[in-house]
Each structure stands twice: as C-alpha cells, then as structure tokens.
Amino acid sequence: MRALIKEKREVAKGTLQVTFDLLGQEVDFKPGQYFWVTLLDPPYEDEKGPRRHITVVTSPNERGVLGLCTRLRDSSHVDRLSAAISNRLIAYSA
Numbered sequence: 001m002r003a004l005i006k007e008k009r010e011v012a013k014g015t016l017q018v019t020f021d022l023l024g025q026e027v028d029f030k031p032g033q034y035f036w037v038t039l040l041d042p043p044y045e046d047e048k049g050p051r052r053h054i055t056v057v058t059s060p061n062e063r064g065v066l067g068l069c070t071r072l073r074d075s076s077h078v079d080r081l082s083a084a085i086s087n088r089l090i091a092y093s094a
Helices: 075-084
Strands: 002-012 013-019 035-037 051-056 066-072 090-094
Touching: 002 066, 035 066
Parallel strands: none
Antiparallel strands: 002 013, 002 090, 013 066, 035 051, 035 090, 051 066
C-alpha cells in the first residue's frame, strides 16, 4: 500500500511521529502493531536499505490516516524519514 507523509513532529525528546495520508484507503490494525515502511526514492541509502519496521500510534478508529512513531537515533533510515518533506510517497505493509 502507498501513502503520503502528511505530518511530522517531535512528540517527545528524541521521538518522531509521522502521520501518513492513506490516499483514500483504509487499513485494519491492532493497537501497538508495527508496519514495515519503505521510503520510495530516498535522498540517500544506507547498508540496511530503505525498509524498517515502525510502531503504530494512532487509534484503529482514525480512518484514512496512520500515525507511526520512532525514536530519533543514529540511523540513516530515521534520518531520511525525519528529513523527508511532506507529500513524499512511501510504501508500507503490516
């Protein structure tokens, strides 16, 4: 499934929340579930590639968006996700 980065914000010291617009699609998930996120056309790559798992933080009742949270740590993927501008296309899967 593809989505657009709708919003990014630091919700606590060293913790990034990214909210994705699901482009009219809906996804069912359980609270605390994680998704695999793949950055499409990342500005740069690292040895682990463009795919990582990130924890869901939005409610399953929030339809049309999906919020994921990750710690800001020494990771090229997190750096790329943090640096990604709004409206950047990503792909994700449960």
